[in-house]
Amino acid sequence: MKDRGRYNAPQEIDGLSTLALGIGGVALIVWFVGLYFDPEQALRSWLLGFVFWAGIGIGSIGLLMLQFMTGGAWGVMLRRIFEAASRTLPVIVFMFVPLAVGVLYHSVYEWTHLPPTDHAIEARGIYLLPWTWVVRSLIYFILFGVMVYLLNEWSARQDRTENYEDAASLLARMSRFSGPSMVIFALTVTFAAVDWTLTLDPRFFSTIWGLLFVIGWVLSCMCFSVTILAYLSDKVPMDHILDKRHFHDIGKLMLAMVMVWAYFNLSQWLIIWSGNIPEETTWYLTRMTPGWFTIGVILILFHFAVPFLILLQQDFKRKPKLLASLAVFILFMRLVDMFFLIGPTPRINVPAGGQGAFIFSWLDIVAPIAIGGIWLWFFFGQLRSRPLVPVMDPFFQRAVEHGKGH
Amino acid sequence: MKENLYGLLAEFDSPTELVDAANAVREAGYTKTDAFSPFPIHEIDEALGIKRSILPVLIFFGGLTGTLLGVSLQVFVHYIDYPLNVGGRPFLSWLSFVPPAYELTILLAGFTAVFGMLFLNGLPRPYHPVFNVPRFALATREKFFLLIESADPKYGYDDTRALLQRLDPQEVFDVPE
Numbered sequence: 001m002k003d004r005g006r007y008n009a010p011q012e013i014d015g016l017s018t019l020a021l022g023i024g025g026v027a028l029i030v031w032f033v034g035l036y037f038d039p040e041q042a043l044r045s046w047l048l049g050f051v052f053w054a055g056i057g058i059g060s061i062g063l064l065m066l067q068f069m070t071g072g073a074w075g076v077m078l079r080r081i082f083e084a085a086s087r088t089l090p091v092i093v094f095m096f097v098p099l100a101v102g103v104l105y106h107s108v109y110e111w112t113h114l115p116p117t118d119h120a121i122e123a124r125g126i127y128l129l130p131w132t133w134v135v136r137s138l139i140y141f142i143l144f145g146v147m148v149y150l151l152n153e154w155s156a157r158q159d160r161t162e163n164y165e166d167a168a169s170l171l172a173r174m175s176r177f178s179g180p181s182m183v184i185f186a187l188t189v190t191f192a193a194v195d196w197t198l199t200l201d202p203r204f205f206s207t208i209w210g211l212l213f214v215i216g217w218v219l220s221c222m223c224f225s226v227t228i229l230a231y232l233s234d235k236v237p238m239d240h241i242l243d244k245r246h247f248h249d250i251g252k253l254m255l256a257m258v259m260v261w262a263y264f265n266l267s268q269w270l271i272i273w274s275g276n277i278p279e280e281t282t283w284y285l286t287r288m289t290p291g292w293f294t295i296g297v298i299l300i301l302f303h304f305a306v307p308f309l310i311l312l313q314q315d316f317k318r319k320p321k322l323l324a325s326l327a328v329f330i331l332f333m334r335l336v337d338m339f340f341l342i343g344p345t346p347r348i349n350v351p352a353g354g355q356g357a358f359i360f361s362w363l364d365i366v367a368p369i370a371i372g373g374i375w376l377w378f379f380f381g382q383l384r385s386r387p388l389v390p391v392m393d394p395f396f397q398r399a400v401e402h403g404k405g406h
Numbered sequence: 407m408k409e410n411l412y413g414l415l416a417e418f419d420s421p422t423e424l425v426d427a428a429n430a431v432r433e434a435g436y437t438k439t440d441a442f443s444p445f446p447i448h449e450i451d452e453a454l455g456i457k458r459s460i461l462p463v464l465i466f467f468g469g470l471t472g473t474l475l476g477v478s479l480q481v482f483v484h485y486i487d488y489p490l491n492v493g494g495r496p497f498l499s500w501l502s503f504v505p506p507a508y509e510l511t512i513l514l515a516g517f518t519a520v521f522g523m524l525f526l527n528g529l530p531r532p533y534h535p536v537f538n539v540p541r542f543a544l545a546t547r548e549k550f551f552l553l554i555e556s557a558d559p560k561y562g563y564d565d566t567r568a569l570l571q572r573l574d575p576q577e578v579f580d581v582p583e
Binding site: 273276 | 501
């Protein structure tokens with residue numbers, strides 16, 4: 001492989017990158033105006049956008065390690081997109097700063113305001129203090145950072161190798177690293193999801209919460225990556241690498257992930273419904289009031305039922321543009337899902353009677369656009385910096401052949 | 407014209423020859439054809455003009471039957487036939503009906519997949535005339551075979567045999583009924 005340059009991303013990416021930065025920058029300025037007038041709402045909306053976009057970046061670490069463990073053509077084709085998404089970690093940490101500052105100044109989360117004598121706070125002791133919360137988040141970012149750095153470094157080294165023995169030994173190293181790291185990854189995501197979102201309602205607890213985010217973020221990342229892949233599929237150099245069978249395989253994985261998402265959510269709902277304990281049911285009762293109830297029904301129908309039925313069809317999965325349009329739709333439903341989890345939780349400056357009321361602020365649109373624009377700008381830059389496929393990977397040729405199969 | 411023949415069987419040395427021959431036979435208008443090889447050849451479906459299986463559709467409706475069966479079973483037992491107060495929950499506790507209905511969906515979809523596949527393939531089939539040709543045993547090892555059945559509307563012993571001979575096979579066998 002002498003001319004590795006011919007596998008670089010197409011020029012069009014630069015245009016998208018600039019566009020994303022422009023939209024994101026404008027939205028960010030608008031968000032700062034919102035922050036001035038209504039800091040709590042602005043930070044809650046920021047949390048919504050952060051959990052959604054950070055989910056794509058962090059989910060990519062999980063998918064990257066998953067494809068090193070399982071192998072398969074889909075992983076070889078998506079690897080560089082996962083890697084580029086995982087290298088957005090600095091942006092994710094940067095986007096976390098407003099939340100950290102907010103928590104240290106006793107905002108965003110209700111528990112930062114509760115008196116130490118409140119039972120929910122007293123029972124948690126030192127675990128739920130603003131500074132321990134921030135320190136824990138930094139530990140999560142360090143753990144993610146180690147995984148991102150090592151996997152990307154070894155992958156870059158694999159590109160520079162001159163013979164297939166070295167390339168194969170680097171692949172073996174990445175696979176060996178991925179197994180144990182996957183356990184740490186799932187645990188870290190669990191702790192992060194609990195800290196960032198479950199503590200919004202300090203009186204609610206759910207042991208499947210972490211898994212809801214593991215699958216949710218992985219699904220987000222898969223939908224995002226297949227959208228990018230479909231965009232690249234008719235441009236040089238990917239037009240003669242990708243074929244319908246690659247998309248078919250990815251479509252099957254999306255179907256499985258949509259089903260697992262529904263399965264975990266149903267598990268939580270069914271167990272809490274059966275248990276019928278006031279501490280837990282309150283969480284669902286709030287979400288069954290007008291407004292939130294509609295969103296819950298929308299999620300069941302459009303985050304599960306409709307994508308499930310569409311993805312059952314083989315022909316649909318084999319058409320890149322159709323699959324990508326469904327993926328964008330699921331991504332939008334992911335954002336609605338995050339809104340459903342974050343929106344109804346207790347607010348600081350609202351009296352007890354008004355807690356859980358349906359509140360939809362214009363900042364809930366602005367903040368995800370601001371974060372998304374800047375995140376995408378950084379992502380596209382990362383995507384441009386390396387070849388779009390791991391050309392030296394021992395399975396690369398076979399993965400290309402796989403796509404042309406039946 | 408020979409009597410009581412099931413069809414004609416041509417032997418080839420490579421998968422490429424088999425696919426080329428299958429294409430030629432399909433273009434000549436034959437429909438009751440079949441191919442045999444030691445390993446799957448993806449192009450052969452298209453070459454023989456085999457249409458897509460309706461099995462996925464059957465599995466979908468098998469699964470749907472399972473869902474409806476699961477839901478109606480539970481509604482009948484818990485709501486109509488023997489309503490029982492369990493911890494003060496409503497008789498029509500549809501949320502708890504989901505897991506059994508889901509399991510039945512999977513069960514019937516799985517059964518439809520397995521038994522539908524066997525049925526559509528015409529299995530189990532203890533006798534097939536093609537085994538009357540001794541060399542056909544090589545289809546599991548190194549040779550590739552193309553069969554044209556005598557039931558084919560275009561079939562005529564001499565014409566068909568001549569067509570197969572033109573495809574440059576190793577040999578063309580008569581397959582006795």
